[in-house]
Amino acid sequence: MSEEEGSSVSGVFWSLSPVVAITSSWQGRVNAQIAVTVVTASIVHSIPRLLVGIWKGNYTHELIINSRALAVHLLRRDQLEVVKNFGFYTGRDREKLRSVSYDKGVTGSPILRDAHSYADCRVINAMDGGDMTAFLVTVLDGGILSGGEWMTLDYFYYAAPPEWISEYGEKLSRSVALSLERIHKIDYTPWVP
Numbered sequence: 139m140s141e142e143e144g145s146s147v148s149g150v151f152w153s154l155s156p157v158v159a160i161t162s163s164w165q166g167r168v169n170a171q172i173a174v175t176v177v178t179a180s181i182v183h184s185i186p187r188l189l190v191g192i193w194k195g196n197y198t199h200e201l202i203i204n205s206r207a208l209a210v211h212l213l214r215r216d217q218l219e220v221v222k223n224f225g226f227y228t229g230r231d232r233e234k235l236r237s238v239s240y241d242k243g244v245t246g247s248p249i250l251r252d253a254h255s256y257a258d259c260r261v262i263n264a265m266d267g268g269d270m271t272a273f274l275v276t277v278l279d280g281g282i283l284s285g286g287e288w289m290t291l292d293y294f295y296y297a298a299p300p301e302w303i304s305e306y307g308e309k310l311s312r313s314v315a316l317s318l319e320r321i322h323k324i325d326y327t328p329w330v331p
């Protein structure tokens with residue numbers, strides 16, 4: 139198998155993934171970002187877990203590292219604007235949740251009122267990936283808010299205006315350049331609870 143084929147196999151995990159909003163809060167600061175790197179990590183129905191990949195350059199990463207908590211929200215297909223608001227800009231430059239309604243969840247993370255559904259999670263382990271951290275989280279609370287069809291990355295690329303796609307493409311190129319500097323610098327120190 140070639141590197142190119144390997145890349146297209148891993149690409150499937152991008153395109154079919156749900157597009158989620160991740161929120162976190164630390165010392166009164168609240169923030170939200172978009173992610174597609176969330177997968178299930180438990181076969182025990184009564185102990186739900188997820189694996190959440192967050193890039194280190196993100197402000198949300200800083201809040202999760204410190205609070206050891208995050209909330210995952212599935213988004214509906216009509217929430218393209220939310221993807222732009224949370225996923226195109228950093229919370230270091232703007233208060234992304236200022237005009238967004240939310241409640242404080244059991245972990246302290248913001249729970250968005252307008253989303254498909256949510257899972258409020260506590261970090262129980264973390265693995266360094268150089269440019270990103272893979273957080274193993276346990277789901278402490280959750281609920282269906284509006285339900286319906288959730289958004290996938292494929293759907294976002296299909297439905298978002300072309301100028302949004304090129305704006306995001308430029309942001310992604312800058313993130314990839316940063317990742318290339320860090321991706322092999324993995325810290326193997328175990329995470330301490």
Ligand SMILES: Cc1cc2nc3c(=O)[nH]c(=O)nc-3n(C[C@H](O)[C@H](O)[C@H](O)COP(=O)(O)O)c2cc1C
Pocket residue numbers: 157169170171172173174175191192193195196197198199221222224225226227228229230291294306
């Ligand atoms: C469609 C889409 C998918 C994204 N997927 C991820 C992802 O899986 N993991 C991640 O860390 N960032 C992902 N991002 C990027 C972050 O949402 C983005 O960098 C955001 O501006 C970070 O905000 P923050 O700095 O306020 O945390 C995605 C963005 C978009 C628009």
